[in-house]
Amino acid sequence: MADGGIFASGFKETPYWWEAGPRPERPPQPxxxxxxxxxxxxxxxxxxxxxxxxxxxxxxAVLEAQRLGEGASSRNAGYVGRTLKHSFGSLIDSRGLEGALAIYRDTRAAYDFVYELVEREAISCHLRRSGRFMAALSPRHYDGMARELAIKQRHLGDEFAMVPRAEQHRETGSDLFQGGAMIPEMGSIHPALYVNGLIAAAERAGAGLYDRTAVTGILRETDGFTVATSRGSLKAREVAIATNGYTGSATPWLQRRIVPFNGFMVATEILPRELLDRAAPTNRTYHDWNNNLTYWRRAPDQERLLLGWRTGSPTRDLKAKARRLKGRMDQILPDLKGTKLAHVWTGQCAATFDLWPHIGSQDGMHYGLGYCFAGVPMGSWFGYKLAQRILRANDARTAFDAEGFPTKFYYRGWPWFRPLAVAKFDWEDRRGL
Incomplete structure (x- = not known):
C-alpha cells in the first residue's frame, strides 16, 4: 500500500502522548x-x-541520558493493572498459596500506590478505573482465563465477569474473538502527563534533575561513589539504578540480567465519535490472551484509537511497522478500515530471564527494574521501595526481594537471541489456540 493510503497529513514517528505531554526542554545545569x-x-x-x-x-541528583522521561515511561500504553507474567494459579503450584498471596498482594499494593500518588501530588493525567476487557482468541483461551480469574477471585477478592461470544459486542466492536473477560478495577493513565507530574513533584520536593547527562561509569570508593557522566563527575554517598530497558555498560552486572526489547504503538487520526463508540463501546483497555499480545485503547484526551503489537520484532523501518499494526487494527476492528494513522512510535521495555521484576542491591548500588509489561504500577512502586531501602525504613521489604536475579552464560548485554524468543512466543500462541 502506498504511504498516502494509511498515513494522515502530518504523520509523526513520535509518541502520541507527547502532543499533550511533551518532553521538557531545559537549559543545561552544572x-x-x-x-x-x-x-x-x-x-x-x-x-x-x-x-x-x-x-x-x-x-x-537524578541523571538522565535523554530528556527527562524520554524513555519507555512516556511511550508505553498507559495500562494500570494488577497482573504479572506469572499467573496466580501457576504460583500456587510452584510456591504454595502463601507465597502466591504474598506476591500478588504486593502487586495490588503497586496498583494502589499509583492512585494514592496521583491524588497526593494532584497530577492531572487521566487516571481512571476504566476496567479491562481480555479477549479470547479461542474457546481454550476463554476457559483458561475463566479458571485463572476464578482462582484470583476466591483468594484475592478480584472481581471479574466472563463475557460470552454472543454478548461480546457490548465490550468490543470485533467479531474476531470468542468472548472474553472483563475486570472492572483495572485502570488507565496518560503516561506522559503522569511523568510530567512526577517531574514537577520531584522538583518541588527539592530533587535536582539533570537531563542529557549520560552515566558512563560508576566507581565505588570508601566514602561512597564517583559517578562519571558525559558532563563530568559527581560524588554520591549512595546510588540507585532505575534504567530498565535502557540499562547499559555503566552497570555491566545489571546489563547482563536485563533483556531490552522494543514495543510499538500507533495512534489513528481523530475519528468520528460514533465510530469509536462502535469499536470500543465501553472505553476500557483491551488486549488479547496471547503471550505476544495485541493491546488497544481509546486515547483519553481525543477521539483516537491507540494499538500496540509486534513487541520485540525488528525496528529498522517504523513506517513499515505502522503498516503491520494498521493491518492488525483492521483485522480486529474492521469498522476502522479506511481510517489513517497519525503516529507510530517505539520504546525500549525490559524483560528478565525469569520474567520477574527485580529490586535489590549489588556492589553497594540499589536497583529496581525488569518490569515485564507492568511498568506503570511496578515501576512507580519500586521507586518508592528503592527510596525506603535507602532510608532504611521499616516498610522497605517486598515479596520480590528474595528473588535471585539470573542471567545466562551466553548473554553479555547484546540480545542476539531476541528474534528467537519472539518466534518461540508466537509458536506457543499458535499452539495454544
Whole structure:
C-alpha cells in the first residue's frame, strides 16, 4: 500500500502522548556538589525515588541520558493493572498459596500506590478505573482465563465477569474473538502527563534533575561513589539504578540480567465519535490472551484509537511497522478500515530471564527494574521501595526481594537471541489456540 493510503497529513514517528505531554526542554545545569543519592534514570522509578528521598530531606541528583522521561515511561500504553507474567494459579503450584498471596498482594499494593500518588501530588493525567476487557482468541483461551480469574477471585477478592461470544459486542466492536473477560478495577493513565507530574513533584520536593547527562561509569570508593557522566563527575554517598530497558555498560552486572526489547504503538487520526463508540463501546483497555499480545485503547484526551503489537520484532523501518499494526487494527476492528494513522512510535521495555521484576542491591548500588509489561504500577512502586531501602525504613521489604536475579552464560548485554524468543512466543500462541 502506498504511504498516502494509511498515513494522515502530518504523520509523526513520535509518541502520541507527547502532543499533550511533551518532553521538557531545559537549559543545561552544572552538576551539583556531592549528594546523598545519585539516581540513574528519570522515568517512573527514578522520579518516584527522587521525590520520596527529597521529601525525607536527602540531597538527590537524578541523571538522565535523554530528556527527562524520554524513555519507555512516556511511550508505553498507559495500562494500570494488577497482573504479572506469572499467573496466580501457576504460583500456587510452584510456591504454595502463601507465597502466591504474598506476591500478588504486593502487586495490588503497586496498583494502589499509583492512585494514592496521583491524588497526593494532584497530577492531572487521566487516571481512571476504566476496567479491562481480555479477549479470547479461542474457546481454550476463554476457559483458561475463566479458571485463572476464578482462582484470583476466591483468594484475592478480584472481581471479574466472563463475557460470552454472543454478548461480546457490548465490550468490543470485533467479531474476531470468542468472548472474553472483563475486570472492572483495572485502570488507565496518560503516561506522559503522569511523568510530567512526577517531574514537577520531584522538583518541588527539592530533587535536582539533570537531563542529557549520560552515566558512563560508576566507581565505588570508601566514602561512597564517583559517578562519571558525559558532563563530568559527581560524588554520591549512595546510588540507585532505575534504567530498565535502557540499562547499559555503566552497570555491566545489571546489563547482563536485563533483556531490552522494543514495543510499538500507533495512534489513528481523530475519528468520528460514533465510530469509536462502535469499536470500543465501553472505553476500557483491551488486549488479547496471547503471550505476544495485541493491546488497544481509546486515547483519553481525543477521539483516537491507540494499538500496540509486534513487541520485540525488528525496528529498522517504523513506517513499515505502522503498516503491520494498521493491518492488525483492521483485522480486529474492521469498522476502522479506511481510517489513517497519525503516529507510530517505539520504546525500549525490559524483560528478565525469569520474567520477574527485580529490586535489590549489588556492589553497594540499589536497583529496581525488569518490569515485564507492568511498568506503570511496578515501576512507580519500586521507586518508592528503592527510596525506603535507602532510608532504611521499616516498610522497605517486598515479596520480590528474595528473588535471585539470573542471567545466562551466553548473554553479555547484546540480545542476539531476541528474534528467537519472539518466534518461540508466537509458536506457543499458535499452539495454544
Amino acid at each position: 552538576l551539583p556538589p556531592p549528594v546523598d543519592v545519585a539516581i540513574v534514570g528519570a522515568g517512573f522509578t527514578g522520579l518516584v525515588a527522587a521525590l520520596t528521598l527529597a521529601r525525607a530531606g536527602r540531597r538527590v
